[in-house]
Amino acid sequence: MTRREKENLRTGLLFISPWIAGFLLLSVYPLVATLYYSLSDYSVLSPAVFVGLENYRNLATDPIFWKSVYNTFFFAAFALPLGLLVSLTLAVLLNFDLPGRGIFRTVFFLPSLMPMVCLAVLWQWMLNGDLGLINNVLRPPLDAVNALFGTNLTPPNWLQEPVYAKWGIIFTALWGVGQAVVIYLAGLQDVPRHLYESAEIDGANFWKKTWHITLPMISPVIYFNLIMGLIGSFQVFAVPYVMTEGGDGPERSLLFMATYLYQNAFDYWSMGYACAIGLVLFLVILGLTLLATGLSARHVHYEGN
Amino acid sequence: MPRSSCNTKRLARLCGAALAALLATGCDGRPNNPDGRVVVRYWDKWSGSEAKAMQEVVDDFNAGQDRIRVEYSSVSQINRKLMLAIGGGNPPDVAGLFGNTLAVYAENNALTPLDKLAAENGVSRDDYIGVFWDICNHRGRLWGLPSAPASLALVWNKKLFREAGLDPDRPPQSIAELEEYNDKLASRDENGRLVGAGLLPSEPGWWPAIWGWWFGGDLWDGERITADSPENIAAMEWIASYPERFGARDLLSFRDGFGNFASPQNAFFTGRVAMVLQGPWIQNFIRDFAPPDFEWGAAPFPSSGPDDEGVTLVETDVLVIPAGAKHPREAFDFIRYVNTQGPMEKLCIAQCKFSPLKEHSPDFLQRHPNPQIGTFLELAKSSHARFVPPLTFWVMYENDMKQAFGKVWTGAASPREALAEVQSRLQAEFERRRARWDRVAAALQEGWNKQP
The missing domain is CATH 3.40.190.10 (Periplasmic binding protein-like II)
Incomplete structure (x- = not known):
């Protein structure tokens, strides 16, 4: 290395040093500390006492933890594919060259600008069993059915009944897909026009063009949204936390892994246990991300390659 | 290259200065006290009219002597914030908690035991409706004194x-x-x-x-x-x-x-x-x-x-001195002041609660805005009064x-x-x-x- 190169290296390092310092202090250190605390009895205020794998052993036999794992996977299993489908469909529709599409794009993007807490409070009212908008829409058709068949169907109390509560949260999540729509739109506009033109000459219809051109061309964008959606849905916290007023929902149906972590850390003073939950959550997300990457490798096409 | 090395140094100096400025301002926002009084920082969970009631008691205390100045802040979600402030080594001198959280704070070594300060100041169980003193004790020690109590x-x-x-x-x-x-x-x-x-x-x-x-x-x-x-x-x-x-x-x-x-x-x-x-x-x-x-x-x-x-x-809000507080004695002086008849009744009347002290002033029940306050007070005094x-x-x-x-x-x-x-x-x-x-x-x- 010449003197000049060394000097360059030093300058370069100095320039990125804020990032390096931030990464070490705010990302690497917390991760390592989490690992250590997850192996100890720790409550923030008293010094951590090393207890080996006790927290993990307790996790394995804690039915409430497993309930939160089930809830989280259930939510992700529906919210993630539905979210991808709805956002992609909206993006394709909003990409049609129609008058006023700017207005529609804005309308669909707007909800994603709303702070989580407002979104949660708004949907709390939408889903209210007695006065909610959704049940007001559902009631007339149900009453008609009741009149015809002599049944006694009533709309559910969405956030009060365990069977329906998670669906309430999934609907709420779908309302905030605007961010993903915008990313898809950017991807859609990058698809070269000449590919469509060639396909049209060959007689391809809309569905064929979508399947053979649009989807392969925007596959990196789909992949990106998939991974972001995956991380987001496994970390679901704010909306159910606010909707249930800090609790776990009826029969703990809205207790997610992140909520249980938070309860243990700040309500039950079991920070070590919370760290163990955090690490498990981290490993789950890491594993699923690697799995998604592996499974999608053959289907994601980068133009640079 | 002299020029580039000079730039590097200048950049390094700039970064250093920025870091120093950050450290200097970030840690302790304690205002200086030109009048030479000891500043006692006090956090409580109350907001709105309940906070206003306490602010008036604080103002009376500050006006009544010239040694201590209590600075009152309304702090939402006080349990979490206090936990982090104590863990970070920069807690307030007085904090208002719920009585049913004393056990977890005490066993995590987050509070200052008050037995000696109470004994020095002549404060004892005899001054209180017994159950409220008992709420404040855990593992054989006194951890706080009541502020605003209630019964159901x-x-x-x-x-x-x-x-x-x-x-x-x-x-x-x-x-x-x-x-x-x-x-x-x-x-x-x-x-x-x-x-x-x-x-x-x-x-x-x-x-x-x-x-x-x-x-x-x-x-x-x-x-x-x-x-x-x-x-x-x-x-x-x-x-x-x-x-x-x-x-x-x-x-x-x-x-x-x-x-x-x-x-x-x-x-x-x-x-x-x-x-x-x-x-x-x-x-x-x-x-x-x-x-x-x-x-x-x-x-x-x-x-x-x-x-x-x-x-x-029965439950009560309590005033505690977090572990690591800088001025525990001055903090106790303030807590003690709140636990005297005049200030306590002022606070409890404004918050629509009864006084946890054994003796209340003769016209306390008449002055109280709640016409049923006597019922609640009698319930707290009964031998069937329980706490969690x-x-x-x-x-x-x-x-x-x-x-x-x-x-x-x-x-x-x-x-x-x-x-x-x-x-x-x-x-x-x-x-x-x-x-x-x-x-x-x-x-x-x-x-x-x-x-x-």
Whole structure:
């Protein structure tokens, strides 16, 4: 290395040093500390006492933890594919060259600008069993059915009944897909026009063009949204936390892994246990991300390659 | 290259200066005190009119002497923030907590024991209604002094009693009679939807864990968790009778139509429920949100048998000195001041609570805005006044009981099943926490002996 190169290296390092310092202090250190605390009895205020794998052993036999794992996977299993489908469909529709599409794009993007807490409070009212908008829409058709068949169907109390509560949260999540729509739109506009033109000459219809051109061309964008959606849905916290007023929902149906972590850390003073939950959550997300990457490798096409 | 090296140095210097500025301003926002007084920082959870009441007491204290200046801040979610402030080594000198969190703070070495300071200042159990002093003690030490206490009573709407053909001045005397009243007070609209009820244990549902007390039960016996005791099961069976009589979905739907507690849509103020379990502060909410002609009374909550008559929950906000506070003596001077008759009554009248002190001024009850304050005060003095168990995992206990209540309320589990689940989980937690205490107790006690 010449003197000049060394000097360059030093300058370069100095320039990125804020990032390096931030990464070490705010990302690497917390991760390592989490690992250590997850192996100890720790409550923030008293010094951590090393207890080996006790927290993990307790996790394995804690039915409430497993309930939160089930809830989280259930939510992700529906919210993630539905979210991808709805956002992609909206993006394709909003990409049609129609008058006023700017207005529609804005309308669909707007909800994603709303702070989580407002979104949660708004949907709390939408889903209210007695006065909610959704049940007001559902009631007339149900009453008609009741009149015809002599049944006694009533709309559910969405956030009060365990069977329906998670669906309430999934609907709420779908309302905030605007961010993903915008990313898809950017991807859609990058698809070269000449590919469509060639396909049209060959007689391809809309569905064929979508399947053979649009989807392969925007596959990196789909992949990106998939991974972001995956991380987001496994970390679901704010909306159910606010909707249930800090609790776990009826029969703990809205207790997610992140909520249980938070309860243990700040309500039950079991920070070590919370760290163990955090690490498990981290490993789950890491594993699923690697799995998604592996499974999608053959289907994601980068133009640079 | 001299030029580039000079730039590098300049950049390094710039970064250094920025870092120094950050460190200098970031850590301690303590204002300087030009008048030479010791600044005592005080955090409390109150906001709005309750905070204003305390601010007035603080102002009186600051005006009455020239050695200490208390700076009061309203801090939301105080438990979390105080935990982090103590952990970070920069706590306030005085903090206002809920009495039922003293155990967990104390066992985590987060507070300064006050026994010596109290003894030096001549403060003792004799000054208080005994139960409030007991709430402030844990593991043989004093951790705080009460600020604003309360007890719970049955509060009822006289107009609805009259309309249902009941004597408006005679509240139910037993659980059995309560249920007779409930049957008379319940009403449905032409579609069969529930529109009125007597007492609903779910409204407002703030104390889901303690119903067993009115059936002679308790939540622990000092050695074991007793969530599944026969008395607690009897209480849960009483809870289970509601969905059986009124329909689980009807009850949920009825409750979904209630507005927020602190609003004119509060189900008690709109007459949708005729009775609630509430504390003396209800007067402030009636004044602000109920119709002008609202007539109400307060009486001991009915119990299942004569042995448990007059059972109530007492709770109190407490003033504590966090561990690591810079000015514990000055902090105690302020706490002591709040715990004298004049300031305490000023605070409690403004917050619509009674005084935790044994002696109150002769006209205290007349000056008090709550016409029923005497009922609440007598309940607190009764030998049946109880407080929640001083367990470090009380929040978990309460949350699990809330879940059990919810399952029984919707008919998803039988009382026995729901409580068995609570029992097994909490007994295991109890043993874990006891093992932790046994591990640290000796070292903690030794450290506490050295406190001021």
